[in-house]
Amino acid sequence: MIRFKSIISRIVILHVIAVAITSVLMSVALSWLLNLATNNIHNEAMEDQAASLAQHLVVQADGSLSLELPPNLQGLYSQPYGRYSYAVTDDGGKTLFTSLNDKAAVFPADPRASAVQFLETHVGDAAISGASIRRSIGDKTVWVQAAEDLANRDVLIDDIVDDFYKHVGWITLPILLVLLVTDIAIFRRALLPLRQASEIAQHIGPARTDIRLPVGEIPSEVTPLVSAINKALDRLDEGFRLQREFTADAAHELRTPLSILRARVETLDDPRVAKALRMDIEAMSRVVGQLLDIAELEAFAIDPSEVADLQGACAEVAEFIAPLALEQGREIALLGATEPVWVKGNAEMMKRAIRNLAENAIRHTPRETVVEFVVEESGTVTVQDCGPGISDGERKLIFQRFWRRDRNQQGSTGLGLSIVQRIAELHGATIDVQNRVMGGAQFSLHFVRAGAPS
DSSP: OOOSSHHHHHHHHHHHHHHHHHHHHHHHHHHHHHHHHHHHHHHHHHHHHHOOOTTTEEEEEEEEEOOOHHHHHHHHHTTOOOOOEEEEETTTTTEEOOOOOOTSSSSTOOOOOSEEEEEEEETTTTEEEEEEEEETTTEEEEEEEEEGGGGGHHHHHHHHHHHHHHHHHHHHHHHHHHHHHHHHHHHHHHTTHHHHHHHHHTTSSTTTTTTTOOTTTTTTTTHHHHHHHHHHHHHHHHHHHHHHHHHHHHHHHHHHHHHHHHHHHHHHOOOHHHHHHHHHHHHHHHHHHHHHHHHHHHHHOOOOOOOOEHHHHHHHHHHHHHHHHHHHHHHEEEOOOOOEEEEEEEEEHHHHHHHHHHHHHHHHHOOOOOOOEEETTTSSEEEEEEESSSTTTTTTTSSSTTTTTTTSTTTSSHHHHHHHHHHHHHOEEEEEEEEEETTEEEEEEEEEBBOOOO
């Protein structure tokens, strides 16, 4: 059994079947009604002919009856013409007058049970249909019969009856096509609220858990489903909120013990132990700081009208991180644009993303090498290093939280690149990761270009 996933396809196919069945039934019904109307017209015509014949019955002086037909009626009932015939019988069934050559009644089995009767008989293969009416002429009662040979009935009526299905079929086909096109337009219009709700649902994500599907224009049959989805989104939003609050609270609570621990380490007598502990404390402080960044980013919203100088942000990050690089035997270089490059977004968040990329590059590039910041006029900043690069299998993993290539490496938390990705999502920017030809990796952030602020 064929199953259609599209609601419109299902409705249209079922409607086509329904219309096709209706068309056949309509054709049968119309054909029956046409035959009924044709028979009624025929019966009325035969009754009128019998009544007209009765008007020409005359009582003679001796009390007998005579039938004096005008020339036009004589021609109508002539045997060479053969289409119409008549007969007049008395109360005993004796034939008084007839147009038949054998002088017999048209309907020998006329029961003469009522004033008007519609009868049918067969002569050979010919079907004879007509009417028999009762009339009182003088003191005599007679039955006047008028009939038509159906084999010679009106040609126009025959054509209508015989060709009815063929004509109706040709009429039904364009009607079916018009109905189909109209129905598709109606169905698409009826399902428009669902399509609009689908477009809204595409914007729901970890950054926009506040979005809900509209219920007002949704068809009543689908409203329970949409309402259930909105309630599920409410529960998810609450879960995200609790998670963000827990992360932020835990990070805040850890800062105080770390500060106390840092102060106590400074009082240790053994400088080697103190140095090792300070390194551990700095690593923990870095994790706490990044957890706070993540918690802040989950609730952060960027003003669509806000713009920032990408070149200026890169210059500040390069100046801030240069001492750390020099301390570890690396250098920092700022290349590319020298004038402001205005892009849409928040300057502080951009600097966080660029700083995380720079710290990641410093961590992986060898000593005596340079970490380069390249700012392009198009709104792109690229951070390049001379490290081992990124394999194809790792490119899908590096943006996952707490993922690290080497978990034994000190100073790495696995949160930096996930923060970069989150900031890019907030700005509608894209991240491109490539390996350099001469060795090393390059991370490119493509921001949306904007005009200079007034």
